[in-house]
Amino acid sequence: MTPPAAPPRKLVKRRPSETTRQDRLAALGCAVSATLLTWFVMHLLLDSPGWLADLIVAYLLYLAMLYLVTRDRLGRLAASDRLVSTVVVTGALVLLAPLLSLLIYIVAEGAPYLRPGFFTHDMSAVAPTDPVTDTGGLHAVVGTLQQTALTLVLVVPLGVLTAVFLNETRSRFRRPVRIMVDAMSGLPSIVAGLFVYAALIIPGIQAGVGLFSYNGMMATLALTMVMLPTVTRTVDVVLRLVPDGLREASLALGASRARTVWSVVLPTARTGVTTAVILGIARVAGETAPLLFTSFGALGMNANPFSDPQESIPLFIYRFIKQPLENVQQRGYVGALVLILLIFGLFAIARVVGRDRSQRKAKRITVKTQENR
Amino acid sequence: MRRAITEVLSRADRAFRRVTTGAGLTMLAILVVIGFFLVFRSGPAFDASGFGFFTTIRFDPASGVLGVLGLLYGTIVVALIAVLIAVPLSILAALFITEYSSGRIRGFLTGLVDLLAAIPSLLYGLWGFAFLGPQIVPVSLWLTENLGWFPLFSSKENALYIQSMFIAGLVVSLMVLPITTSVIREVFAQTPPGEKEAALALGSTRWGMVKTVMLPFGRGGIIGGSMLGLGRALGETIAVSLLLPQVPEITRHVLQFGGATISGFIANNSGASGLALSGLMAAGLVLFAFTLATNFTASVIISKSRSGAGVDA
């Protein structure tokens, strides 16, 4: 029999929580005891070597106490579970700490000296004894922009085409090419620079060919060698995520493979490819090793990447922070701050671009699958 | 009678095929050229030292002594320290992301790991050299004084603790973390949900389920991810060039000043020419071979394991 219609009641919606009130009190008690015991042992009994040591000791004591107390209350299994949960959360936090520390450090060291003038002049007129606020980085910024742009021009078409080759064709060369792409990703970035130096620059200087000597283009070639495998593999992954059903539908409609790739696969993968490219830019901007043997760096502005040494932001930083004089070192930090800002900007753009479609779709799918249990 | 199916391609398709194949083969060609050239240009170094190149520790072209052993030792030690620190942390972080968090925190931490990957190694080196190093020095001192009986923690009298392989390993571990965390996280995320549910339905705690189902399943991915991280650590250049004195030596005193890695050493000698340059190229070749071997082994392990099938390594 169906029950008679009852007046609508306010239903109390709840979600059982993972920790009970007693659990939380026990944890708090352990934390307090651990802190007190640490202070007692480290400062009254022994000589504490520093706050880091105190923290580690307190943490270990906390874990031990938590384990013993939980084992007493709920048994061994619950105790190890609680212990592992705490350690896992700590592990995640430990990841946060160095990142924050690094960011804060660079901002603290560089921000006081960053002036708009950084973007309007270079270092050719600045003496080492001039104030750090006079630091000029225009030449570095221009160099980075040019080299990055040139690298993209080389890497994106080649990388995307290779990824398309690996995914959309049935060639028998696919396997060797894939192995080669993987192998190339293992090429140390310094060796790429070394290669360009030995293969192109040294003979180039001897033969007097202007293009093959220390300049921005050579750096670009080295950077290309480093970025190519990364971009290829990322785009490869993105293309693989495009469902086969779409390709089959297009082919069934009579489109050629080329047309399918151009009109169906690439547009579907557009967001992923864009994100890959933006993140690639961020990586290129920070790469230093390939530059050491190739573009050599300069103190003055050189807006021609095809001849003469050219400065870029990583070289700028590297050159100054290795100096012994603190005044000069500080200039490097200004550059470091600019680099961080650049990378964060690119990163944020990439997140926004990548988030747009996939996030909303993913959320809808998740809710639907949960309901259909 | 069997009919062979022949494909007649349209003009667009033929062009497509030619262009993409050309791109692929270009990649192939680039690497082959690089490889040949490196071998060719390293020739003089091998001629000068013969097999001794692999057994000599010092690298001093001025006196005609060329050896990669000291550099290789430093490279491997720093990389091992980095991986030993990074992998357990990665497992914890991956567990946190997949099992111990949800919604916004999960997205936040994933983004954090991506951000760690985006920071250039130059900045890690800078921070490590200027900030972290001095903070670790008292820790190294404490380790030496109190745990010095352990061979790795011993140091000579009045040693300097700055610019040690230990500190370098610590900083490199931060660069290895994003890679290993991504791989291990992907592997954990692919654990069959049915098995996880079965464990929980039997009355298991979350840790019991992780221990019984997720870790055994993810073992291949963890090992493979670690090796990928190792490959990354081996090739790390700029950070270690700032963090180590780059003087080749073999020492077990990892807590104290000293050590050199192949790429860091090359970076510090950017003006080299002649025999020295040849020696550097030979060292670079050795490093490349190592990295290749490590990455290759990693791919094999990952693809052969139960968890590896869907992972993009």
Added chain:
Amino acid sequence: MTDTEVSYVDSPARPLVELTGGPPPGAAELESREIGAWFGDRLVLEGVSLRMPAKEVTALIGPSGCGKSTFLRILNRMHELVPSASLTGEVLLDGKDIYADGTRPQQVRLRIGMVFQKPNPFPAMSIRDNVLAGLKLAGVKCGDKDALVEQSLERAGLWREVRDRLSSPGGALSGGQQQRLCIARSLAVQPNVLLMDEPCSALDPTSTRRIEQTIAEIGHEVTVVIVTHNMQQAQRVSDHCAFFLAAENEPGRVIEHGPTDTIFTAPSDERTYDYVNGRFG
């Protein structure tokens, strides 16, 4: 002796191997009071009040998508594993609410076991270790493990087929064997209640028959609650039935419940009548 003869005669109760730290002995009664469930903001179950008597088999029937599986998962606190899930109401195990403050889900799941639709033995473990997995995971000790393994596999109807290869991996069995292994695994901890979520829907008829025989044999030692789409199966194995239905855009509700015979031969609600006579579903 072959398994072709279907026999649902009760076999005499056997003394169970002793466990330490396991659930209290015997079968238990489950009762739900005004259970409602949400995924996010969507209400999927409403006002489910049902008594599942001890030592009896209760079947939950109804078309797909009306919340039977969700309800089953609420009974052993698996529902809360979904981050957006929430619920209201009480579930009483022998009179005590399993959702009471301070009750740990692990304790509940030890006493209320579950067998899933898709067999999920631990593939890397041996058959023997699979059966004993529940004890290790829940912290239950047993003095005579070999006897327990034999008894559990025997109760699940798998002993004869695997007695010679207890150390081979659990993943190497056929679908029906894997499901019986899962049943043995659940029975090894000697739960008070066994929940079964369409246990035979992925299996062949022979395995199905064998499992139904198992349900009949254990049904009077353990309280069984089984979700099934197969009405004939419900008629064969259950003592009580509850008919779930969700109208369009409405949460699932129990339309009618009672003794199986009554539900199938003389239901009081017209919708029940239509369903059990195959008019929809």
